[in-house]
Amino acid sequence: MLGLLAAVLLMVLPLPPQDLGVLAEPLYCGPGASSDSALEVMLHPEVVNQGGQRESSAQETEEERRARQDHETLAIQICLSAAKPRFIWAGVAILLAVAIGLAAPSILRPRRPA
Numbered sequence: 001m002l003g004l005l006a007a008v009l010l011m012v013l014p015l016p017p018q019d020l021g022v023l024a025e026p027l028y029c030g031p032g033a034s035s036d037s038a039l040e041v042m043l044h045p046e047v048v049n050q051g052g053q054r055e056s057s058a059q060e061t062e063e064e065r066r067a068r069q070d071h072e073t074l075a076i077q078i079c080l081s082a083a084k085p086r087f088i089w090a091g092v093a094i095l096l097a098v099a100i101g102l103a104a105p106s107i108l109r110p111r112r113p114a
Contacts, residue, residue, distance in 0.1 A: 003097025007090040011039040015082050029079035038083035038090075048072075048079045 014035040017026035030036035031047050041048060060068075 001097070003093045003100070007093040007097070010086045010090040010093065012037045015041060015079065015086075018078050018082055020078075027075055027078055029075075029082060038086035041079050041083040042087065045076045045080055048076045 014037055015029040017028050017035060020027055028035045029041050029048055036044075036048075
């Protein structure tokens, strides 16, 4: 039971801000200045650190648009790489919980005297 709870928590707790170096501000894996859960990042990576879907302005030059798209693509890749280990550890926790749950009754069963 605790293993399943741990797996759920790993998937629904917000991801920590991603540190991009000394001079860069932290990257939040969610809309605005907050982080989404690993599950949300995996299901909807397009809203990572964008405040939802953003429309391009009419005054934006082609170079600015390309730079913004490159930044958004990098942010999505960084946040997906932060979410994937949580999914792996959640899977490990589920496998351990199932294995212990299946093995526990036979281990804890009282032995009959011979």
